[in-house]
Amino acid sequence: MGTPLASREAQATEVVDRLSAEYPDATISLNYTNRLELLVAVVLSAQCTDERVNEVTADLFETYTDAADYAAADEDELADDIYGITFHNNKAGYLKSMGETLVAEHDGEVPDTMAELTDLSGVGRKTANVVLQHGHDVVEGIVVDTHVQRLSRRLGLTTEETPERIEADLMDLVPESDWQQLTHLLISHGRATCDARNPDCEDCVLEDVCPSSKLDSDVDLASGEAW
Numbered sequence: 380m381g382t383p384l385a386s387r388e389a390q391a392t393e394v395v396d397r398l399s400a401e402y403p404d405a406t407i408s409l410n411y412t413n414r415l416e417l418l419v420a421v422v423l424s425a426q427c428t429d430e431r432v433n434e435v436t437a438d439l440f441e442t443y444t445d446a447a448d449y450a451a452a453d454e455d456e457l458a459d460d461i462y463g464i465t466f467h468n469n470k471a472g473y474l475k476s477m478g479e480t481l482v483a484e485h486d487g488e489v490p491d492t493m494a495e496l497t498d499l500s501g502v503g504r505k506t507a508n509v510v511l512q513h514g515h516d517v518v519e520g521i522v523v524d525t526h527v528q529r530l531s532r533r534l535g536l537t538t539e540e541t542p543e544r545i546e547a548d549l550m551d552l553v554p555e556s557d558w559q560q561l562t563h564l565l566i567s568h569g570r571a572t573c574d575a576r577n578p579d580c581e582d583c584v585l586e587d588v589c590p591s592s593k594l595d596s597d598v599d600l601a602s603g604e605a606w
């Protein structure tokens with residue numbers, strides 16, 4: 380048990396196939412109704428749970444309906460309006476600055492290129508990838524969050540460590556048609572079974588092909604340390 384397929388390509392295909400069967404409806408779990416809401420939700424979700432973000436944005440999106448609303452916001456008030464979100468003071472600053480840039484440079488619209496998105500405050504490549512994929516139907520890369528980082532290493536898909544290098548590695552490995560769904564599948568499996576501290580290897584659909592399986596391996600390849 381716990382033996383990966385002969386090549387990383389075959390292992391990646393097997394992972395996608397099995398997780399697609401397990402999580403046929405895997406998709407983004409943030410709530411939004413337009414591109415601006417998507418952008419705001421993804422910025423707020425950094426190091427915060429999607430559930431918490433959805434709780435906060437239910438009211439936030441009633442109050443702030445366009446980029447100008449964020450640009451004109453009092454930063455302290457905005458911080459209060461997103462209280463409960465991790466680093467809410469910093470993120471209030473990001474949202475206000477982002478609103479200002481959208482109004483000044485993009486007619487209040489959310490841009491559709493990686494370069495323009497990552498020029499916005501609080502927007503890195505991961506956030507930009509999510510907005511491009513779900514807001515503009517543009518797939519330029521693979522979203523590597525903490526679940527994708529952990530599971531891709533555990534499953535032997537990569538030995539890279541940083542999100543940027545993992546993304547580049549996975550883009551070489553996985554067909555472009557699977558780039559978007561790979562993220563949702565790994566996040567779903569990370570939440571349901573393969574969590575950070577105590578993965579449920581006994582009840583995992585990938586156990587027999589996972590080189591980190593606790594049933595067979597002494598080492599968690601995500602951290603390189605003993606279980």
Ligand code: SF4
Nearest residue numbers: 573578580583586589
């Ligand atoms: S739950 Fe265990 S067997 Fe399944 S992918 Fe995670 S580490 Fe591997």
